[in-house]
Amino acid sequence: MCNNNTLIKDPYKQLDDYIDSLPYKKENLILILHYAQKLFGYLPDKVQWHIAQKLDIPSAKVYGVVSFYSFFTMKPRGQxxxxxxxxxxxxxxxxxxxxxxxxxxxxxxxxxxxxxxxxxxxxxxxxxxxxxxxxxxxxxxxxxxxxxxxxxxxxxxxxxxxx
Missing domain, CATH: 3.40.30.10 (Glutaredoxin)
Structure with a gap:
């Protein structure tokens, strides 16, 4: 029996698939962060750390970009x-x-x-x-x-x- 929940893809898997589809991963950090924020609604520490690990860059670099640009948020936003x-x-x-x-x-x-x-x-x-x-x-x-x-x-x- 098919459970409808199995049709919903894990957002971390979606993020990984997106990153894997990019030819220049590290150079596309801002693009990746935009995609992640669209998926999760915001960029909590756990998501930032995941991106840093996936791109093999320091998590401080990811945090620096997220905290610099006002478009990104580290806390949930309203609808x-x-x-x-x-x-x-x-x-x-x-x-x-x-x-x-x-x-x-x-x-x-x-x-x-x-x-x-x-x-x-x-x-x-x-x-x-x-x-x-x-x-x-x-x-x-x-x-x-x-x-x-x-x-x-x-x-x-x-x-x-x-x-």
Missing amino acids: HSVNVCMGTACFVRGAEKLQNEIEKQLSIKTGQVTSDQLFSLDSVRCIGACGLAPVMTVDGKVHGRLNTSEEIKQVLDNYRPTN
Whole structure:
């Protein structure tokens, strides 16, 4: 009898197969990390160590790349990633107030994930949408000129499941 669970491939095996398919493995560390983060959702120590072993490079090198690039994360993220721009234009136009309101509405602090794992909240230096300040992104989509609690609620509600 076939168990449906046998059809699901082990993510470490998927990662190994992907690495094995690359002609230049060590030179493709960033590409490998992107793939691993897509598979696992984030890059915990265990995954970083696995990649280092597979590529025969120091785990400190893998950690250095993961910690340097803001795209990579070492902690789980929510289903929807919310970022508040804290660049100069956004900060001057109320980014701190925007961030505080999002924290209030999601009942989390920046750097945390909601208890239902639906949203994670972070701040970023600048997203390059200064003319729309203050700005937040959700899953990379820019939402600008957010000045009221209701506007912020409407944006977040667009990402909540409908019953």
